[in-house]
Amino acid sequence: MNPTRIENEFPAATYRGAQEQALSDIRAAFEAGNDIVLVRAPTGSGKSLLSRAIAGCARRPGEARPEQPTGAYYTTPQVSQLDDVAGDPLLEDLSVINGKSNYSCILPGETTTPVDRAPCARETGFDCPVRHRCPYFSDRDLAASRQIAAMTLAYFMQTAGSEVFGQRDVVVIDEAHGLTEWAEMYATIELGPKTVPVWERTPAPKIADVEDAAEYAETLASVCDRRRHELQREPEISAEETAVRDRLSELVRDLTWFVTDARDAESATTWVTDQHGGAKSPVTIKPMNPERYLTHTVWDRASTFALLSATILNKDAFCRGTGLDPDRVALVDVEHTFPVENRPLYDVTQGKMTYEQRDETLPKVARLLVRLMSHHPDEKGIVHCHSYTIQERLADLLSESGVDSRVRTHDRQNRDAVLSSWKRDDSTVFLSVKMEEALDLKDDLARWQMLCKAPFPNTRDSRVAQRLKEGLWGWYYRSALRTVIQACGRVVRSPQDYGATYLADSSLLDLFERARHDVPPWFKAQIDRMTTPTLPAFDPQAAVTDTESTQRQPQSIDDHPLGDVWNG
Secondary structure, X not given: OOHHHHHHHOOOXXXXXXXXXXXXXXXXXXXXXXXXXXXXXXXXXOHHHXXXXXXXXXXXXXXXXXOOOOOEEEEEOOHHHHHHHHHOHHHOOOEEOOOHHHOEOOOOOOOOOEHHHOHHXXXXXXXXXXXXXXXXXXXXHHHHHOOEEEEEHHHHHHOOOOOOOOOEEEEEEOOHXXXXXXXXXXXXXXXXXXXXXXOOOOOOOOOOOHHHHHHHHHHHHHHHHHHHHHHHHOXXXXXXXXXXXXXXXXXXXXXXXXXXXXXXXXXXXXXXXXXXXXXXOOEEEEEEOOHHHHHHHOHHHEEEEEEEEOOOOOHHHHHHHHOOOHHHEEEEEOOOOOOHHHOOEEEOOOOOOOOOOHHHHHHHHHHHHHHHHHHOOOOOEEEEOOOHHHHHHHHHHHHHHOOHHHEEEOOOOOHHHHHHHHHOOOOOEEEEOOOOOOOOOOHHHOOEEEEOOOOOOOOOOHHHHHHHHOXXXXXXXXXXXXXXXXXXXXXXXXXXXXXXXXXXXXXXXXHHHHOHHHXXXXXXXXXXXXXXXXXXXXXXXXXXXXXHHHHOOOOOOOOOOOHHHHOO
């Protein structure tokens, strides 16, 4: 790459915040000989614009020898982030490609069929008369030929080894803080009647250890492969059979990878298994520290990398988890330019939300939420519930209090639709699950939020249990802290924006103390300013009754009903 181009490749006409200094620091890090640069950039830094500038430094065809790769990949785990990139006019030269299932066939009679179930996928030797206009293949070919191809991390990993998307000069990964966890998730193998088309033929025996799992995986891969070949020999199969064939192919690939890696004495990956029902019950095979998987799917894809996130909290720990040599890696910190008084934290803790104490604490949290609704009568808020169990119980308690008319909830299937609808509501409260990241609630979309529970990893997960057995408590607390910091960034999206974050679980305060060495300075400033606000008394009627204030939106922090708290 040529880092001297980075300023000229910045796509905006002017800089905002700390962008100019960030580009200078990133350039210096690459010029110092580092081939991997971690960019710790807080919310509102314009990471997508910084990413574009870095990608623009990639070697170009006229600058390369025949054996040298050119061009860049931009990738992110978040689908919503990629959608934002696709819709940003400043990033129009990033050529976006999605997976086949996101495109519809254009053949007559097939316009509601996803491309991965279209005749070209169902019929042997099918010669599509409109392939040159197929939306998927058109986008794929365009992305393959352009200087910067943009895709989700899942698609990027799936195309490892692809002739179409081969090695490039530069890879830029946005929201890279969870790279290890994403790799573990993608490499996890779920085996059961819902995920294995030939389960009835070859159900799992009792799996006591990894070697038992490897022996079963070998047998299952063979059965899957035979069934796949049977389907491939058919001249034409149905859309349902096409889905089965593709799933069998995925299983053969994943099971073969697992067996090879699990039996490789030099592999850094540790495999763990879960089977809670004994013989013939589902089995989950999970990798820990999947360095080899990341090497194949990510690190072999380019010679230079930039990884951006607000929450890469500890460089050495991140490098250990991703299989990187810290000596090859530089860390660039981008200054937070949002005034700390615009993003206050409030201690409204009601007790611990552990499984054992939740029944006692959650009714108090519900009463607190009614008081917050009264305190924000004309403003929208979001509640990070951590789990659907907590969400459902909290919704029931709020309904019992008579404030459900102001409350919105979602389930696993309708989350995107309900979120979109809620954004158009006035003054309502959204009980959300797993929306701590990649959610932009700028300005009046939300002026306040509440964190119900400290988001510690589930200790019943075999990977988590294994890490704690090995004494990796630092990882445990960093994981929760990272989610908290991500959540706190949802409601303040620019230097002029403002919003309050209320902490309801006392374990959050304990988390801040235990993880204090990994807290970024800009977030430590929020913690140090944390106060306990004065809230109205519990009055459900006041929480739902329209007032004159609903007709007036505050124009500044001084006009806001919490102005005395924010400025205190």
